[in-house]
Amino acid sequence: MNSIMPFEWILATRFMREARMQTLLIMSGVALGVSVIVFISALIGGLQTNLFRRTLDFQAQIVILPPKEVSRSLRQAGNGKLATLVQPRAQRIQSVDQWQKIMKRVEKMKSVEVVSPVVSGSGFIVRGEANKAISLTGIEPDTYLQLIALRNSIIAGTPNISSTDILVGSDLAKDLGVWTGDKLNLQTASGGTATLIIRGIFDFGNSGANSRSVFIALRTAQSLLNLSGGVTSVQLNLDAPFTAETVAQSIQAQTGLEVESWIAANAQFFSALEAQSMSNNVIRFFVGLTAALGIASVLVVSVVQKSKAIGILRATGTSRRQILRLFLLQGALTGLMGSLLGAGAGWLFLTVWRNVAINDDGTQLFPITFDPMLFVYAAVGATLVGILAALFPALQAARLDPAVAIRG
Amino acid sequence: MVDSNAITLQLKDIRKAYNIGLPAETEILHGIDLIIKRGEFVALIGPSGSGKSTLLNLIGLLDKPTSGELFITGQATTQLQDRELTMLRAKSIGFVFQFHNLLPEFTALENVMLPMLAARGRPDEAIGVRAAELIEQVGLTSVGKHMSNNLSGGQQQRVAIARALVMQPALVLADEPTGNLDTQSADTIFDLLRRVNQTSNTSFIIVTHDPRLAKRCDRIIELVDGRIDSDKPNVAES
Numbered sequence: 120m121n122s123i124m125p126f127e128w129i130l131a132t133r134f135m136r137e138a139r140m141q142t143l144l145i146m147s148g149v150a151l152g153v154s155v156i157v158f159i160s161a162l163i164g165g166l167q168t169n170l171f172r173r174t175l176d177f178q179a180q181i182v183i184l185p186p187k188e189v190s191r192s193l194r195q196a197g198n199g200k201l202a203t204l205v206q207p208r209a210q211r212i213q214s215v216d217q218w219q220k221i222m223k224r225v226e227k228m229k230s231v232e233v234v235s236p237v238v239s240g241s242g243f244i245v246r247g248e249a250n251k252a253i254s255l256t257g258i259e260p261d262t263y264l265q266l267i268a269l270r271n272s273i274i275a276g277t278p279n280i281s282s283t284d285i286l287v288g289s290d291l292a293k294d295l296g297v298w299t300g301d302k303l304n305l306q307t308a309s310g311g312t313a314t315l316i317i318r319g320i321f322d323f324g325n326s327g328a329n330s331r332s333v334f335i336a337l338r339t340a341q342s343l344l345n346l347s348g349g350v351t352s353v354q355l356n357l358d359a360p361f362t363a364e365t366v367a368q369s370i371q372a373q374t375g376l377e378v379e380s381w382i383a384a385n386a387q388f389f390s391a392l393e394a395q396s397m398s399n400n401v402i403r404f405f406v407g408l409t410a411a412l413g414i415a416s417v418l419v420v421s422v423v424q425k426s427k428a429i430g431i432l433r434a435t436g437t438s439r440r441q442i443l444r445l446f447l448l449q450g451a452l453t454g455l456m457g458s459l460l461g462a463g464a465g466w467l468f469l470t471v472w473r474n475v476a477i478n479d480d481g482t483q484l485f486p487i488t489f490d491p492m493l494f495v496y497a498a499v500g501a502t503l504v505g506i507l508a509a510l511f512p513a514l515q516a517a518r519l520d521p522a523v524a525i526r527g
Numbered sequence: 528m529v530d531s532n533a534i535t536l537q538l539k540d541i542r543k544a545y546n547i548g549l550p551a552e553t554e555i556l557h558g559i560d561l562i563i564k565r566g567e568f569v570a571l572i573g574p575s576g577s578g579k580s581t582l583l584n585l586i587g588l589l590d591k592p593t594s595g596e597l598f599i600t601g602q603a604t605t606q607l608q609d610r611e612l613t614m615l616r617a618k619s620i621g622f623v624f625q626f627h628n629l630l631p632e633f634t635a636l637e638n639v640m641l642p643m644l645a646a647r648g649r650p651d652e653a654i655g656v657r658a659a660e661l662i663e664q665v666g667l668t669s670v671g672k673h674m675s676n677n678l679s680g681g682q683q684q685r686v687a688i689a690r691a692l693v694m695q696p697a698l699v700l701a702d703e704p705t706g707n708l709d710t711q712s713a714d715t716i717f718d719l720l721r722r723v724n725q726t727s728n729t730s731f732i733i734v735t736h737d738p739r740l741a742k743r744c745d746r747i748i749e750l751v752d753g754r755i756d757s758d759k760p761n762v763a764e765s
């Protein structure tokens with residue numbers, strides 16, 4: 120006993136060491152629970168991070184649009200009569216008023232990383248007999264390529280386009296039987312027409328986008344859509360994507376324009392993720408509860424088994440408080456050691472998983488996140504669970520009447 | 528009459544009842560008055576069920592009397608809270624029981640250290656030195672590092688005596704300490720207790736069924752049906 124551990128620690132560790140089988144079993148139980156939590160959390164965390172990344176790869180975090188044209192209210196102010204129902208106006212391409220000014224203003228905001236003007240509209244490509252409807256996006260490559268991961272999606276050519284260039288999706292290229300260097304004729308409903316050279320082919324991993332989207336220079340789009348000098352939206356990214364909704368609201372308040380964040384645009388996606396996080400929490404809760412019940416039941420039995428020893432300890436100068444701490448400590452140590460074992464096992468399993476669950480091209484089938492804090496949380500959480508679980512048995516032990524315990 | 532300094536233990540009209548308020552209520556001790564002086568070596572005898580263990584537990588502050596007052600080295604105890612009782616017990620009282628005296632998870636030496644550890648909170652060198660001293664005093668230096676459940680019954684009782692003495696208590700309470708030992712081991716234990724008593728001012732109350740051993744004490748108190756039936760000095764010994 121040449122240790123520097125306090126009295127209760129000496130007793131707790133010795134009791135646990137001597138009750139080898141019980142200790143081993145309950146710790147394995149806790150470890151198993153913790154490793155399940157670690158693994159599931161890493162997996163879900165990885166999936167979510169990946170989903171966020173994929174979403175943000177093809178979408179600006181914030182899009183500033185012209186104010187929505189509000190249909191007049193049914194009841195005209197002042198005049199008490201019912202107004203005739205006003206039809207929503209026919210969709211006409213609208214540009215953002217004074218977009219350069221707005222861009223300057225937004226660029227000055229601290230959290231803004233990149234701002235880019237965008238013109239979007241629809242048109243069709245005419246090639247021989249074929250006539251394909253497309254949605255065209257006019258961009259300024261310098262900034263737009265920072266906004267969206269277009270560069271990584273290019274499978275042929277380059278995304279750096281000038282006013283006579285066009286980027287088309289892989290499916291569209293296949294449908295039309297064209298490749299980089301070929302020419303395409305682009306027309307719009309407003310009568311604009313241009314002949315453009317295919318500078319690059321992209322693959323967004325989505326056949327809708329691959330067969331319908333094209334990118335052209337901002338200026339070219341402006342003239343095709345008859346927008347002279349206007350843009351249909353100003354798009355931007357922040358350094359913290361999850362603050363997008365707040366920032367969007369403040370821009371909307373400042374400019375009176377329609378401002379949409381990727382969070383609002385993907386509300387459904389976010390609520391699905393929330394449900395996923397919720398089920399992860401439910402799993403954690405029940406694993407924790409199971410561990411707590413396991414620890415508690417082992418300790419309840421231990422208090423009964425050790426009642427003579429408790430009586431002897433009390434007779435030889437051990438206080439109620441010390442007995443209480445002795446059993447709380449056993450709960451805490453069981454939780455802590457079990458969680459360390461479990462975190463280790465979880466780590467091992469994750470490492471194996473990373474090397475086994477991979478696609479043919481070497482990328483991960485299910486990407487996972489290795490958040491070291493997860494292990495800290497698991498250890499702290501399991502220790503707390505252990506203490507809580509030990510509370511009832513510890514109180515029982517502390518309340519034990521030493522006279523009765525010794526008489527046995 | 529007596530120097531109050533010299534009084535180790537005083538009981539005034541101590542009563543103990545069990546199952547209070549229930550139909551099964553029974554009073555086990557019916558008003559015990561008793562004074563034990565410093566250094567006295569007392570035998571407590573009496574038929575089984577007469578209340579000897581109950582009395583010893585009350586004196587050892589393991590249990591509370593239903594009424595009456597109990598003084599340990601002059602301090603009144605019936606109003607004390609658990610914390611104070613524990614401190615007083617740790618400082619003033621050493622216990623030796625008949626069975627299951629030691630913690631089987633610890634060695635003989637460690638068992639002797641436990642009361643000091645409990646009092647001080649963590650180990651230090653003095654505790655080890657003191658425990659080794661006492662283990663030597665009870666003649667067990669060679670088995671000090673053995674796990675306590677590997678020792679013979681007689682050895683275990685000697686370890687228990689060493690543990691009872693480690694805090695230098697004013698009073699040692701031994702409840703049939705030789706009850707399950709053979710005559711020779713019983714004699715060894717008794718000799719040991721007697722020797723410690725003669726070299727210190729510690730008082731002893733020893734419950735025994737063995738008249739041979741009782742006759743070697745200074746004073747013999749006989750308990751019958753929860754009352755002190757007789758209390759006389761043992762002339763032959765003193």
Ligand SMILES: Nc1ncnc2c1ncn2[C@@H]1O[C@H](COP(=O)(O)OP(=O)(O)O)[C@@H](O)[C@H]1O
Pocket residue numbers: 523545546555573574575576577578579580581582
């Ligand atoms: N917790 C208890 N509840 C009820 N009766 C008890 C309790 N403890 C002891 N007794 C009774 O008290 C009496 C005295 O017991 P005890 O002090 O052990 O006697 P002794 O030690 O002299 O043999 C016995 O009749 C016993 O049954």
Ligand SMILES: [Mg+2]
Pocket residue numbers: 579580581702
């Ligand atoms: Mg008895």
